[in-house]
Amino acid sequence: xxxxxxxxxxxxxxxxxxxxxxxxxxxxxxxxxxxxxxxxxxxxxxxxxxxxxxxxxxxxxxxxxxxxxxxxxxxxxxxxxxxxxxxxxxxxxxxxxxxxxxxxxxxxxxxxxxxxxxxxxxxxxxxxxxxxxxxxxxxxxxxxxxxxxxxxxxxxxxxxxxxxxxxxxxxxxxxxxxxxxxxxxxxxxxxxxxxxxxxxxxxxxxxxxxxxxxxxxxxxxxxxxxxxxxxxxxxxxxxxxxxxxxxxxxxxxxxxxxxxxxx
Amino acid sequence: xxxxxxxxxxxxxxxxxxxxxxxxxxxxxxxxxxxxxxxxxxxxxxxxxxxxxxxxxxxxxxxxxxxxxxxxxxxxxxxxxxxxxxxxxxxxxxxxxxxxxxxxxxxxxxxxxxxxxxxxxxxxxxxxxxxxxxxxxxxxxxxxxxxxxxxxxxxxxxxxxxxxxxxxxxxxxxxxxxxxxxxxxxxxxxxxxxxxxxxxxxxxxxxxxxxxxxxxxxxxxxxxxxxxxxxxxxxxxxxxxxxxxxxxxxxxxxxxxxxxxxx
Numbered sequence: 001x002x003x004x005x006x007x008x009x010x011x012x013x014x015x016x017x018x019x020x021x022x023x024x025x026x027x028x029x030x031x032x033x034x035x036x037x038x039x040x041x042x043x044x045x046x047x048x049x050x051x052x053x054x055x056x057x058x059x060x061x062x063x064x065x066x067x068x069x070x071x072x073x074x075x076x077x078x079x080x081x082x083x084x085x086x087x088x089x090x091x092x093x094x095x096x097x098x099x100x101x102x103x104x105x106x107x108x109x110x111x112x113x114x115x116x117x118x119x120x121x122x123x124x125x126x127x128x129x130x131x132x133x134x135x136x137x138x139x140x141x142x143x144x145x146x147x148x149x150x151x152x153x154x155x156x157x158x159x160x161x162x163x164x165x166x167x168x169x170x171x172x173x174x175x176x177x178x179x180x181x182x183x184x185x186x187x188x189x190x191x192x193x194x195x196x197x198x199x200x201x202x203x204x205x206x207x208x209x210x211x212x213x214x215x216x217x218x219x220x221x222x223x224x225x226x227x228x229x230x231x232x233x234x235x236x237x238x239x240x241x242x243x244x245x246x247x248x249x250x251x252x253x254x255x256x257x258x259x260x261x262x263x
Numbered sequence: 264x265x266x267x268x269x270x271x272x273x274x275x276x277x278x279x280x281x282x283x284x285x286x287x288x289x290x291x292x293x294x295x296x297x298x299x300x301x302x303x304x305x306x307x308x309x310x311x312x313x314x315x316x317x318x319x320x321x322x323x324x325x326x327x328x329x330x331x332x333x334x335x336x337x338x339x340x341x342x343x344x345x346x347x348x349x350x351x352x353x354x355x356x357x358x359x360x361x362x363x364x365x366x367x368x369x370x371x372x373x374x375x376x377x378x379x380x381x382x383x384x385x386x387x388x389x390x391x392x393x394x395x396x397x398x399x400x401x402x403x404x405x406x407x408x409x410x411x412x413x414x415x416x417x418x419x420x421x422x423x424x425x426x427x428x429x430x431x432x433x434x435x436x437x438x439x440x441x442x443x444x445x446x447x448x449x450x451x452x453x454x455x456x457x458x459x460x461x462x463x464x465x466x467x468x469x470x471x472x473x474x475x476x477x478x479x480x481x482x483x484x485x486x487x488x489x490x491x492x493x494x495x496x497x498x499x500x501x502x503x504x505x506x507x508x509x510x511x512x513x514x515x516x517x518x519x520x521x522x523x524x525x526x
Contacts, residue, residue, distance in 0.1 A: 182441035
C-alpha cells in the first residue's frame with residue numbers, strides 16, 4: 001500500500017519536472033504583437049520578451065512612447081502607432097504586422113491597451129463616461145483581435161487578453177468593470193472557437209498595480225464630481241466625495257508601496 | 264431531540280408562511296416604468312402589472328407596439344415611444360415619467376429593452392456587429408437607469424435589470440454575451456451603491472425563450488456568413504455554416520416547444 005503511494009508520488013513529481021523543463025524553442029523566429037506599449041504592463045512585457053530574443057512588434061498610442069521604447073530595447077524590436085478605437089488605425093497596423101511576419105504568421109497577440117476609470121458611484125457619471133472606457137477596453141480589444149486572427153491562425157499561435165480581477169467582481173461604478181466583464185465573455189467564447197485551429201486564448205486578471213492607468217485619477221474624480229447634477233450632489237453630499245477621494249488616494253498609495261516591494 | 268427538530272421544522276414553516284403572505288399594499292398608487300414593451304417579456308409584464316392595478320408606464324420602440332398594447336390593456340396604462348440608444352429620447356421619456364408620477368416618484372424601473380445576436384463564432388463578425396448589441400443592451404440600459412434614478416430614489420423603489428444566463432456563461436460569439444456580462448457588473452455595483460437610499464436592484468437571468476429577440480435570426484445568420492471575409496469562409500467552411508444554421512433552427516424549435524408547454 002505505502003509502496004504504491006510512494007510510486008504514485010514519484011510519478012507525479014517526474015511528470016511535473018518534465019512539464020516544467022519544457023521551454024519554447026526558436027524564440028528568435030517568433031513574432032509577438034503587443035498593444036498599449038507606452039507604459040505599464042505592455043511596456044514591461046515588450047522589454048522582457050525583447051531580452052529573451054523574441055521578435056516584438058510593439059504598438060504604442062503616442063510617438064513619444066514608441067521612441068522611448070525603441071531607445072530602451074534592441075534593434076529587433078519594432079514599433080508602430082495604434083489607436084485601438086479606430087478601425088482604420090487597426091487595419092493599418094494589421095498590414096504592418098502582415099509585412100513584418102511574412103509567412104510565419106503571428107505567434108502571439110497580447111491585447112493589453114486599456115484605460116481606467118476613477119472610483120466613483122455609477123450615478124455621478126454620464127453615458128459618455130461609460131462609453132469611453134468600453135470603446136477602448138472592450139470594443140478596441142475585440143476589433144484588434146478580429147483583424148489579427150488570420151495571422152494568429154497561420155502560426156497556430158495564442159491570444160492573451162488583459163482582463164482584470166474587476167472582470168469578476170464589480171467593486172465600483174463606471175465603465176471599467178462592465179468592460180472587463182465583457183472581455184471575460186469574449187475571451188471565453190473565442191477560446192472554445194479556436195481550439196480546432198490549434199490557437200490558444202488566455203486571460204490575465206491582475207489585481208491593483210500602480211501603472212499609468214491610474215494617472216490623474218484624483219483630478220478626474222474631482223472634475224466628475226464638479227460636473228454631477230445638483231440632485232446627485234444633494235443626495236450623496238460633499239462628505240461622500242471627500243470619502244471617495246480619500247479611498248482613491250489610499251488605494252494608490254497601497255499600489256505604489258506594492259510596486260516598490262515587488263520590484 | 265426529535266421534539267426539538269419538530270419544533271424547528273414548525274418554526275421554519277411558520278416563518279415561510281408569514282413571509283409568503285406578505286403582499287405589496289396600495290398597488291394602484293404605484294408607478295412602474297418598463298422599457299421594450301412592444302413584445303416579449305416587457306409586453307407580458309406590462310399587461311400583467313396592469314391587471315393587478317399598478318400604474319404602468321410602458322415604453323415602446325414603435326408606434327404600432329404602443330398602439331397594440333394600449334388596445335389590450337386598461338385606461339390606466341400609458342405608453343410612450345423610446346429608443347434607448349438615443350440620450351435625447353431617454354431625456355424626453357424621463358420628463359414624461361416625471362410629469363406622470365408627480366411627487367410619488369417611480370416605484371419600479373424595469374430595464375427590459377434588448378436585442379439578440381445570431382449563434383455565430385466571433386470571427387464571422389465585425390466590430391459594428393458587437394457595437395450594435397452593446398449600444399442597446401448595455402449602454403442603453405445604463406443611460407435609462409442614470410436618467411431615472413432620481414425618480415426611483417424619491418419613491419425608495421427598485422430597479423430590475425434584464426440580464427441573462429448568458430451573462431454568466433458565454434455560450435457563443437458576438438456582442439450578446441459581453442453585453443449581458445456588462446449588465447451583471449453594472450447591476451452589482453449599483454445594487455451596493457443604492458442600499459443607503461433604500462433602493463433595491465435586482466437582475467433577471469432568463470434561459471432560452473422564444474421571444475421576438477430571435478426574430479429573423481436565420482436570415483441574419485445567412486447575411487453574416489455572406490459578408491464574412493474569404494479567409495474566414497475558407498477557415499471555417501460551408502459545412503460549419505450549415506451546422507450553425509441547424510443549431511439555430513433546433514434551438515428555436517426547442518424554445519417554441521417550451522413556450523407552448525409553459526403557456
